[in-house]
Amino acid sequence: MLRFTALQWIIMIPVYSVLRNAEPALGVPTENLSVCEYGMYRNGSFGCVNCDCFRPGTSIPLGKITALNIDYDGVLPCDAFSGQCKCYGEHTGRACDQCAPLTFNDTSGVAGGPLGRCMLCNCEREASTNDTCDAVTGQCTCRNTNIFGRTCDMCRKGFCSHPLCEPCENVVAAALSAAYPAVLNATLNIFRGFYFTMARGYFA
Known part of the structure; x- marks a missing residue:
């Protein structure tokens, strides 16, 4: 069991009070400083920052199925440490805001998909x-x-x-x-047949 002297208690009490009332880093739960809140990821010295996943290019969370994922307006999560969003279809990049090769960003709907979706x-x-x-x-x-x-x-x-x-x-x-x-040969064959038929009838 640890024992502290009166002088140590006098020094430790103010320090403990400061630490106890200190504000945690943005987005970092007080109970676990290694994990960020849902929809955020740890970005080095910047602490926890928003995933900011590109909505048309990101798959929606399991159990949040809608007609089109662009209709889902909830929080889109990403990997807690790399910040990689879960890309949909032909989208690439950390935030799924880039198009893969042989695709284009259909901002006008010419390919019939949701606006902003990468299409082949x-x-x-x-x-x-x-x-x-x-x-x-x-x-x-x-x-x-x-x-x-x-x-x-x-x-x-x-x-x-x-x-x-x-x-x-x-x-x-x-x-x-x-x-x-082919047409000429067919025509000639018709005339030949007609000629021989008439010839047989004439000399019969």
């Missing part, structure tokens, strides 16, 4: 120059000016046969040219 480029492989797209608009780079659409999936008016998208008259002419020998 989905460029038409045969009609675009590569698989990447504009990081904001999601526009793929089409192989030629006759092709259009965000994913390069359509031919402009007057052009046919996607993904080549050539002038329609050229496509029709090529089709007729390819079919002409």
Whole structure:
């Protein structure tokens, strides 16, 4: 059992009083200085700071399912020590506020998802120059000016046969040219049959 002298008690009582009434660090529970409050993480000498997870790119906590996680307005937690938020879909970064390669930040809703959600480029492989797209608009780079659409999936008016998208008259002419020998042979066969039939009837 520890025993203190009167002088030690006189010194310790004011120190204890100061420590007892001291304010804890922001966001740090008094009962456990190694763990931050829900929705916060320990950031070195800064103490406990908010996770600040990017809402459209962060998965909502288990048991908080809504139609879209963007509808959830509660606290989004992160790893208590690294601060890493739990990213949803194609989102990356500590706060899930960045898009992975071959995706774009759909701020206008052109891909049909919630605003601000990272969506796949989905460029038409045969009609675009590569698989990447504009990081904001999601526009793929089409192989030629006759092709259009965000994913390069359509031919402009007057052009046919996607993904080549050539002038329609050229496509029709090529089709007729390819079919002409077969049509000609079929026609000749009809006339040959008719001729031989008539010849048999005449000489019978």
